[in-house]
Amino acid sequence: MKRGALAKATGSNIETIRYYEKIGLLPEPERTASGHRLYSLDDEKRLKFILRCRELGFSIAELRELLGLVDTDDYTCGDVLAISKQHTHDIERKIADLKRLKRTLDQMSAECSGDAVPECPLVDALFE
Amino acid sequence: MKRGALAKATGSNIETIRYYEKIGLLPEPERTASGHRLYSLDDEKRLKFILRCRELGFSIAELRELLGLVDTDDYTCGDVLAISKQHTHDIERKIADLKRLKRTLDQMSAECSGDAVPECPLVDALFE
DNA sequence: CATACATCCTGTAGCAACTACAGGATCAAG
DNA sequence: CTTGATCCTGTAGTTGCTACAGGATGTATG
Incomplete structure (x- = not known):
């Protein structure tokens, strides 16, 4: 699928994809002969993951680290455990x-x- | 307390406070006779709340809405219920x-x- | 009192994370 | 073929901070 379709499929701004x-x-996607980007289902999954994690408050740097777990064969088990533990x-x-916030909002609604x-x-x- | 102290007490960047x-x-804080900002414990609480909500992924606009619940007497119960429900x-x-992410990281660590x-x-x- | 250093003020500029725009090329439908 | 939509690259702008600069204030020390 092309970039516009990927944006629609993921709810992303189209320029954010390029960013x-x-x-x-x-990753840099495949291209058509005319230079149009072609994205796979894996690309879609990955972008959805990124977008959602941003909504959950993960920074770009944190995302780099998490995606490093996905992408790289260079980590040792020690690395993985350290990264996982921190996250x-x-x-x-x-x-x-978040539970505290929700409880407070629920209480307020009840009142x-x-x-x-x-x-x-x-x-x-x-x-605290 | 002055701005630097508030920054330390909350872990905030000092310029973020002005922002x-x-x-x-x-809110605009009290000032000393020489114009230095003076912050109360309530200001500290509020800033900590804001900073933490940002970390939790709430946007500035969402924060405005939530803090509106705190600050304003203009909301009706209908407003409050609608805002609370959405949030x-x-x-x-x-x-x-977040639970899904944690579960996946835990599984990976276990493996x-x-x-x-x-x-x-x-x-x-x-x-999904 | 003077000095030195830290902290404060305001305002401006820069960075990070996007988001929008522009001009030209490509694509698809009629 | 034409038309309109979508794509390309590159640049600029917006939002959310963050840093810097020059001057003022505050505090400690001699």
């Missing part, structure tokens, strides 16, 4: 904080039973 | 995807028992 290729997150730790903390809008303790939800 | 004030995420839905999806680094199915973890 991610430029910075190396996406799972971060993920656990993210999950915990919203009439015209009186309750105070919103969202800011306190993440304060 | 968030400029775009309205942080809790997004949060649930984030949690689900990493020797010198043979296993294939990494991270990209498939989020593909």
Whole structure:
């Protein structure tokens, strides 16, 4: 599939695809004889992964590291364990904080039973 | 506390504080007679909230909406319920995807028992 | 009091991460 | 063939920060 189709299939901005290729997150795709990019299902999967991880708050640098696990044969098991450990730790903390936020929003909704809008303790939800 | 101290207390870049004030995420703080910004504990809490939500992948626009729940008396209960519902839905999806990622990383670590680094199915973890 | 250093102010510029635009080429349908 | 959509490359602009500069303020020391 071509670039426009990939953008549609993934919900991505079409220029973002070129950007991610430029910075190396996406591999250079095959080309038609006339130079049009041709993307595979694997490319689509990878772009969806990248886009979703960005939404989940992973930085480009973090993505490089994670995708390194996918792409490279150069890592030792020690590398893999270290990278995995760090990321799972971060993920656990993210999950915990997201749960706190959700709980606070749920509570606020439950208290919203009439015209009186309750105070919103969202800011306190993440304060330790 | 002054701006530098707030930056240290929150782990923020010192200029980010001015930026968030400029775009309205942080309120304009009190000032000393000489014009130095003075921040309260509430300001610290709010900045920590903002920083953490950014790490969790919330956009500035989403933050505006969430902080609107905190700041404004103009919302009706209908508004609050609608905003809360949307955000809790997004949060649930984030949690689900983060769990998938973590599970995949955990599995990979478990398979990493020797010198043979296993294939990494991270990209498939989020593909539906 | 003077000095030195750290921190603050405002404003501007630069970087990272995209996103949009422009001019020309290619493609597909009528 | 024409028309309109999509593609190419390259450049510029936007958003979200981050860094820098010059001057002012604050603090500690001699």
